Amino acid sequence: MSTKRFIGGEIIIKALIDQDVEVVFGYPGGVTLPLYDQIYKQNRLRHILVGHEQGGMHAAEGYARSTGKPGVVMATSGPGATNTVTGLVDALMDSIPLVCLTGQVTSNLIGNDAFQEADTTGITRSATKHNYLVKSTEDLARILHEAFYVATNGRPGPVLVDIPKDVLLGTGAYVGPEASEPRNYKPRLNPDAKAIEEAVDLLASAKRPIIYAGGGIVNSGPKASKLLTKLVRATGFPCTTTLMGLGTFPASDPLYIGMPGMHGTYEANLAMHDCDVMLNVGARFDDRVTGRTDAFAPGAKKIHIDIDPSSINKNIAVDVAVIGDAGKALDKIIGLWNKKKIKPDAKALKAWWRSIDKWRGIDCLAYDQDAKAAIMPQFALETLHKTLAGSDYYVTTDVGQHQMWSAQYLRFDEPNRWMTSGGLGTMGYGIPAAMGVQVAHPNSRVVCVTSEGSLMMNVQEMVTISKNNLPVKILSLNNNVLGMIRQWQELFHDNHESECDLSGGADFIKMAEAFGFTALSASRPDEAAGAIAEMLATPGPVFLNMAVARDENVFPMIPSGAAHNEIDLGPNKQLVSA
Amino acid sequence: MSNDESREHTFSVLVDNESGVLHRVVGLFSGRGYNIESLTVSEVEEEERLSKITIVTSGTPMIIDQIRAQLDRLVQVHNVANLTSDGPSVQREMALVKVTGKGEQRVESLRIADIFRAHVVDSTNSSFVFEVVGQTDKLDAFIELMKPIGLADVSRTGVVAIARGAET
Numbered sequence: 010m011s012t013k014r015f016i017g018g019e020i021i022i023k024a025l026i027d028q029d030v031e032v033v034f035g036y037p038g039g040v041t042l043p044l045y046d047q048i049y050k051q052n053r054l055r056h057i058l059v060g061h062e063q064g065g066m067h068a069a070e071g072y073a074r075s076t077g078k079p080g081v082v083m084a085t086s087g088p089g090a091t092n093t094v095t096g097l098v099d100a101l102m103d104s105i106p107l108v109c110l111t112g113q114v115t116s117n118l119i120g121n122d123a124f125q126e127a128d129t130t131g132i133t134r135s136a137t138k139h140n141y142l143v144k145s146t147e148d149l150a151r152i153l154h155e156a157f158y159v160a161t162n163g164r165p166g167p168v169l170v171d172i173p174k175d176v177l178l179g180t181g182a183y184v185g186p187e188a189s190e191p192r193n194y195k196p197r198l199n200p201d202a203k204a205i206e207e208a209v210d211l212l213a214s215a216k217r218p219i220i221y222a223g224g225g226i227v228n229s230g231p232k233a234s235k236l237l238t239k240l241v242r243a244t245g246f247p248c249t250t251t252l253m254g255l256g257t258f259p260a261s262d263p264l265y266i267g268m269p270g271m272h273g274t275y276e277a278n279l280a281m282h283d284c285d286v287m288l289n290v291g292a293r294f295d296d297r298v299t300g301r302t303d304a305f306a307p308g309a310k311k312i313h314i315d316i317d318p319s320s321i322n323k324n325i326a327v328d329v330a331v332i333g334d335a336g337k338a339l340d341k342i343i344g345l346w347n348k349k350k351i352k353p354d355a356k357a358l359k360a361w362w363r364s365i366d367k368w369r370g371i372d373c374l375a376y377d378q379d380a381k382a383a384i385m386p387q388f389a390l391e392t393l394h395k396t397l398a399g400s401d402y403y404v405t406t407d408v409g410q411h412q413m414w415s416a417q418y419l420r421f422d423e424p425n426r427w428m429t430s431g432g433l434g435t436m437g438y439g440i441p442a443a444m445g446v447q448v449a450h451p452n453s454r455v456v457c458v459t460s461e462g463s464l465m466m467n468v469q470e471m472v473t474i475s476k477n478n479l480p481v482k483i484l485s486l487n488n489n490v491l492g493m494i495r496q497w498q499e500l501f502h503d504n505h506e507s508e509c510d511l512s513g514g515a516d517f518i519k520m521a522e523a524f525g526f527t528a529l530s531a532s533r534p535d536e537a538a539g540a541i542a543e544m545l546a547t548p549g550p551v552f553l554n555m556a557v558a559r560d561e562n563v564f565p566m567i568p569s570g571a572a573h574n575e576i577d578l579g580p581n582k583q584l585v586s587a
Numbered sequence: 588m589s590n591d592e593s594r595e596h597t598f599s600v601l602v603d604n605e606s607g608v609l610h611r612v613v614g615l616f617s618g619r620g621y622n623i624e625s626l627t628v629s630e631v632e633e634e635e636r637l638s639k640i641t642i643v644t645s646g647t648p649m650i651i652d653q654i655r656a657q658l659d660r661l662v663q664v665h666n667v668a669n670l671t672s673d674g675p676s677v678q679r680e681m682a683l684v685k686v687t688g689k690g691e692q693r694v695e696s697l698r699i700a701d702i703f704r705a706h707v708v709d710s711t712n713s714s715f716v717f718e719v720v721g722q723t724d725k726l727d728a729f730i731e732l733m734k735p736i737g738l739a740d741v742s743r744t745g746v747v748a749i750a751r752g753a754e755t
């Protein structure tokens with residue numbers, strides 16, 4: 010072992026490079042100055058100076074979700090650290106691997122209410138998968154590597170390492186990633202053979218099957234999506250993907266029946282409700298998907314594949330639990346399915362598809378643009394989809410109606426292409442996330458779909474985007490209102506529009522220009538396609554301010570706590586039964 | 588449905604003896620709305636720096652399984668045993684019970700202490716401190732009997748437990 014000693018700041022740079030980190034999103038402060046001095050002295054690691062630590066967190070999330078690699082953030086003590094909290098919880102909810110390094114006041118001042126002191130590990134304990142307070146420079150390298158291990162293994166998540174100033178300035182030995190596995194964190198990857206056998210037997214017996222795929226497949230890696238696609242096609246079963254799982258199965262495949270849940274398609278929700286066997290792969294039975302749990306798929310035997318044993322039987326009791334990596338489990342299921350030469354019950358499956366096609370036939374996502382003076386948001390997104398189709402593109406969204414319409418009308422055929430805040434629903438996610446995606450994929454098209462409420466929540470990152478010449482395209486569907494709030498007030502609070510009006514806000518064109526963006530606008534339906542094409546064709550960062558109809562609602566909608574078959578299709582559509 | 592009945596369970600959790608681990612475990616219970624009826628913690632392995640946390644909680648079978656899975660996925664947790672459902676176990680608790688009084692009250696308190704095999708660990712001419720060890724319900728009964736005599740103060744350790752038999 011080498012006995013060479015390094016300064017704490019140097020150890021951090023070495024460890025990040027050994028972890029193949031290319032870019033860090035950060036913001037300096039008093040206690041992290043020694044670290045920034047080391048950043049100054051090197052040129053291997055790219056540091057992007059963000060506008061706000063929360064922006065750095067979401068940028069790192071976008072980077073991570075679009076590459077499968079962990080995102081890295083640096084923040085100072087006190088306010089820098091507290092600014093990371095929303096991003097940490099966002100990443101925890103959506104299983105995004107992040108390593109967040111925060112500075113801390115000098116060890117002997119901890120606990121004294123020192124300047125810019127905050128109990129960062131205390132504050133973030135429930136906001137992280139794990140966190141560390143480094144006590145000595147000697148432990149620094151090991152803890153950093155362990156942090157990467159924990160962030161990326163098992164169910165991914167955010168890990169925070171809090172580093173006092175004296176640890177940055179002190180010296181210690183360096184150890185590489187090999188020597189740094191945590192002593193007992195060993196998540197299980199390989200599923201139990203008996204569980205696989207039970208799963209295959211249940212699938213083989215199915216008459217009304219459904220495959221319900223989620224973000225865990227994205228976490229597992231692109232191979233898992235390929236295997237999912239293979240399984241769906243081998244079985245001929247219908248497949249639905251959650252908001253976090255969009256793209257894990259190609260939306261263009263006829264076996265795809267759309268997203269399930271609150272704003273999912275009619276066919277996906279009725280198929281979830283009426284199925285007799287459900288295979289959940291890497292989804293977590295979130296309440297936005299299940300609706301009322303006692304009315305969720307009441308007649309179905311349920312199989313659940315998840316890497317995290319605590320996801321099993323948390324919301325929904327299942328019949329077969331397959332604990333392990335989604336890719337590995339799918340591989341084993343396909344292997345056994347082929348080995349046993351299983352032929353699904355063709356007659357039953359045909360009848361099942363007849364029901365599904367009948368539900369599909371009502372075309373629950375149809376909308377009416379003709380004869381409307383305003384641009385329908387659905388039309389804007391369908392147009393965006395058509396314009397992007399076939400190119401190399403990534404989309405991020407903010408939170409609200411525009412997010413749900415994006416999920417419905419942008420159709421993804423590959424994983425890692427769609428970045429959205431699902432579990433926490435963090436307004437202000439979209440712009441910084443797009444920045445992180447564009448940093449990772451400089452030559453791809455990156456579009457952020459937002460709306461004027463969310464837009465303002467991390468708008469400062471537009472400056473970071475333009476300063477770094479990142480050609481991010483922002484499509485802001487402006488409806489002059491906090492649309493999702495207005496929708497709930499209309500539907501559930503007697504149309505009392507309480508504190509949701511955004512009219513008379515900023516001049517977004519001037520704002521975008523001031524931030525270094527090319528600014529475009531559109532407000533008439535006949536302008537929409539041209540404006541979107543121009544947004545995509547214009548080099549550099551572009552902001553398209555698109556005025557859309559104010560009072561449009563997102564349908565279908567299953568009201569919170571209702572059953573799947575209590576779905577509201579909106580004013581113009583009739584339910585059909587199977 | 589009997590399957591939805593809430594029952595008491597005792598977990599024994601082996602953890603790294605590091606700062607923050609107790610906060611994480613307790614935070615898990617409060618953050619997810621699980622009960623803590625009793626909690627004890629102490630280092631049990633000096634060299635390996637391991638501590639054992641014994642937690643008595645209650646919940647439906649689904650909740651109890653969740654608690655186990657949630658504990659098990661904490662990075663600093665080495666092992667989680669459910670001593671109520673994994674097999675037979677021994678559970679003990681200790682209480683220090685202060686009883687004040689004079690004359691016949693003192694005699695009566697000593698008589699009860701004798702039945703419960705409690706020891707006098709401190710005495711003045713108007714008080715005793717008894718040390719009593721046993722299952723939680725035995726301690727409850729002892730304290731209950733001392734109330735009319737002159738119960739002044741109680742300190743309890745909370746439950747510690749261990750699996751019976753040679754297996755570890």
Ligand SMILES: Cc1cc2nc3c(=O)[nH]c(=O)nc-3n(C[C@H](O)[C@H](O)[C@H](O)COP(=O)(O)OP(=O)(O)OC[C@H]3O[C@@H](n4cnc5c(N)ncnc54)[C@H](O)[C@@H]3O)c2cc1C
Nearest residue numbers: 223224225228252253270271272292293316335431432434
């Ligand atoms: C306004 C709004 C509306 C929404 N409406 C809907 C809606 O209509 N429909 C909808 O679907 N969602 C909706 N959501 C999102 C919803 O809140 C959840 O975020 C989402 O449903 C969860 O997706 P998921 O089940 O795929 O799980 P994720 O949150 O992606 O979790 C992944 C699961 O996979 C597991 N996992 C991780 N890695 C692996 C691996 N390698 N192998 C196997 N398993 C692994 C994890 O343990 C976890 O259980 C909405 C969100 C917002 C903000």
Ligand SMILES: Cc1ncc(C[n+]2csc(CCOP(=O)(O)OP(=O)(O)O)c2C)c(N)n1
Nearest residue numbers: 409410411434436460461462463491492493
């Ligand atoms: C940080 C944060 N605060 C509040 C909310 C609650 N919320 C959910 S959707 C929404 C409205 C979003 O409005 P806008 O961004 O304009 O999008 P629209 O619904 O109009 O498309 C609000 C306030 C949230 N999700 N996140």
